[in-house]
Amino acid sequence: MKISVVIPAYNEEENLGRTLTVISEELSGRGVEHELVVVDDASTDRTPEILQNLSSKLPLRFFRNERNMKLGYTLRRGLEHASGDVVFYTDCDLPCLPSAIVYALKIMQTYDCDLVIAYRLDRTAEGFLRRIYSSLYNFLIRVLFGLRVKDVNFACKLIKREVLESIRLESDGSFIDAELLIKASRKGFSMLQFAADYFPRLRGKSTLAGLGIIIKLLKEMFSFRLRLWFKGD
Numbered sequence: 012m013k014i015s016v017v018i019p020a021y022n023e024e025e026n027l028g029r030t031l032t033v034i035s036e037e038l039s040g041r042g043v044e045h046e047l048v049v050v051d052d053a054s055t056d057r058t059p060e061i062l063q064n065l066s067s068k069l070p071l072r073f074f075r076n077e078r079n080m081k082l083g084y085t086l087r088r089g090l091e092h093a094s095g096d097v098v099f100y101t102d103c104d105l106p107c108l109p110s111a112i113v114y115a116l117k118i119m120q121t122y123d124c125d126l127v128i129a130y131r132l133d134r135t136a137e138g139f140l141r142r143i144y145s146s147l148y149n150f151l152i153r154v155l156f157g158l159r160v161k162d163v164n165f166a167c168k169l170i171k172r173e174v175l176e177s178i179r180l181e182s183d184g185s186f187i188d189a190e191l192l193i194k195a196s197r198k199g200f201s202m203l204q205f206a207a208d209y210f211p212r213l214r215g216k217s218t219l220a221g222l223g224i225i226i227k228l229l230k231e232m233f234s235f236r237l238r239l240w241f242k243g244d
Contacts, residue, residue: 012043012044012097012120013045013046013094013095013096014038014045014046014095014096014099014112014116014169015046015047015094015095015097015099016034016045016047016098016099016100016101016112017048017049017050017086017089017093017098017099017100017101018030018031018047018049018050018089018103019049019052019082019085019086019103020050020051020054020058021051021054021058021079021085022054022055022056022058022216023054023058023104024054024056024058024061025214026103026105026214027049027061027065028061028065029105030103030104031049031065031069031071032065032069033105033109034047034105034109034112035047035070036109037110037112037113038109038112041113045070045095046070046093046094046095047069047070047071047072048071048072048073048074048089048093049062049073049089050073050075050076050085050086050088050089051074051075051076052076052079052080053075053076053077053078053079059075072092074088080183081183081184081224081227082184082185083180083182083184083185083186086100086187087180087187090175093172093175095172096171097116097119097169097170098169098170098171098172098175099115099169099170100167100168100170101166101167101168102166104212104214105210106167106210106211106212107129107165107166107167107207107209107210108207108208108210111129111167111208112169114205114207115127115167115205118169118203118205119169119171123201124201124202124203125170125171125173125195125200125201126171126174126192126195126200126201126202127168127169127202127205128160128162128165128167128168128169128192128202128203128204128205129165129167129204129205129206129207130160130161130162130165130204130205130207131162131165131209132206132207132208133209136209136210136211144225145162145164148164148228149161149162149163151232152189152193155232155236156193156236156239158189158192158193158196160202160204163188163189163192164185164188164189165188165207165209166188168188168191170195171200174195174198174200177195177198177200178191178194178195178198180194182231183231184224184227184228184231185228186228186235189232190235193235
């Protein structure tokens with residue numbers, strides 16, 4: 012079984028090299044065939060140069076957006092280019108240990124499920140406001156869509172290829188995680204969740220927590236719900 016590890020990147024010169032190296036070392040050490048797929052969202056720092064240098068040392072393929080397109084579009088492009096039997100999606104600041112990838116693979120193989128989704132075991136390092144925002148968002152997703160997932164936006168997800176081939180993702184913003192899980196659930200794909208240690212960002216700046224990002228996420232969420240209602244659901 013080959014796994015594609017898909018990582019969106021924007022101005023991640025401080026994280027990129029270490030993240031890609033430790034993931035590849037972990038998977039190679041466990042005998043897991045893998046590829047790293049990175050989509051650079053028009054970074055203005057040394058991200059493109061670092062990717063070019065790493066491509067001769069790691070099983071890495073990378074792509075670049077001509078302009079900054081935000082998370083949803085960038086992730087969709089990475090998923091489209093992934094060639095593995097299964098796809099793992101995470102962030103460039105590595106919010107979970109690389110060993111979580113192997114653990115998720117073991118869960119998928121043992122229980123023959125279609126998606127394996129991690130939730131953050133301890134979120135205190137995020138700060139009070141971010142924990143409140145996240146709790147409210149997860150609650151809204153549960154109420155509006157009936158999706159019983161503890162941590163919708165945690166970037167630690169393992170997905171079988173047939174799931175991605177069966178759904179069409181459209182979100183350009185951070186609603187992409189929820190859209191993926193909602194559409195997979197409505198198609199009848201099975202999901203299992205597990206608790207994972209969470210490691211907050213130490214280097215670089217997050218671009219996923221600003222007011223504009225939150226507003227776009229909510230707009231995409233309610234627009235998606237309206238489309239489902241008009242379809243009679």
